[in-house]
């Protein structure tokens with residue numbers, strides 16, 4: 150998907166702007182793999198084969214997304230993903 154198209158997307162839950170992290174692009178400069186991150190609800194939306202996965206939580210399968218997160222460890226810089234939310238590093242979970 151084109152970067153300009155992806156940059157127009159907003160979070161389906163709260164309509165907030167999404168921050169794009171690009172990992173790979175294809176020969177035409179289109180985004181191939183990466184993720185979108187909502188600054189409001191902290192949800193992370195993977196981009197796989199150029200398609201952003203922006204389903205509601207109940208239609209997402211953590212076990213399918215885990216291999217991606219494992220592969221993106223370097224780019225995630227140690228940040229953890231819990232319940233589809235990308236936590237800031239050092240941020241503790243509410244108990």
Ligand SMILES: [Zn+2]
Pocket residue numbers: 160161162163164165187188189190191192
């Ligand atoms: Zn959001």
